[in-house]
Amino acid sequence: MGYPEDVLAPDEQLILHRHPHWKMLFWPIVTLIVATALAGFAGGLISRKAEGTTRSALLIAVLAVYLVILGWRCVAAVLSWKSTHFIITDRRVLVRQGVLTHIGIDIPMSRISSVQFRHGLFDRMLGTGTLIIESSSSEPLEYDDIPAVQQVHALLYHQVFDVERHSGRGGWDDRGGYR
DSSP: OOTGGGGSOTTOOEEEEEOOOGGGGHHHHHHHHHHHHHHHHHHHHHHHHOOHHHHHHHHHHHHHHHHHHIIIIIIHHHHHHHTOEEEEESSEEEEEEOSSSOEEEEEEGGGEEEEEEEOOHHHHHHTEEEEEEEETTSOOEEEEEEETHHHHHHHHHHHHHHHHHHHTSSSBOTTSOBO
16 A cells, blocks of 8 residues: 555545656756766866875765765755655545655645646746645645646546535536526
8 A cells, every 4th residue: 555545534535646746856956967077076186186195085075065965955855855745535635745744734625615726937838836725714725836737726626516516515506507
C-alpha cells in the first residue's frame, strides 16, 4: 500500500495524487550544475598550484563547501518536493507536506464553496498553476505549482458538484433547474 492509500478511509476512493510541478526543482538543478562546475574548477586549480598538506586541506575545504551547498540548496528542495502531496478523493482534498515536521490539511468536499485556478504566461507554458479552494469556514487556501491545474480544477469542480447533487444540498435537479 503506497502513501496516499494509507491515509484513506476504508471505502474512500483515490481520484488524484500529485506532487508539485517539477519547476520548483529548476533552481536546485541550476545550483547543482554551477556548484559542481565551480568545485571542479577550484579542485583542479588547487591540485595544480598547491602541494602537500595545504593541497589536501584546501581540497577538503572545497569538498565541504560543495556538500553544504548541495545539502542546503539541492537535497532539501528535492526532499520538500517529494514529501509534498496533493490528493483528491471522492470525499475530500488532502494536502500533506514535510519531512521532519508534517503539515496536513483535509477539506471535505461538502465544505468546498468555490474552486478557482490562476496561472500566468510562464505557468501556462509549463502546464502548471495555482489552485485556490474556498471552504465555508476559512480563508481561501492556495496551492502553488499544481501540474495540469486546469484539469485538476475541472476534476475538483465536478467532484464537488457530484457531492452536492448526491447529498441534496444544492446543485441541479432532475428537471434541469438549480435548487
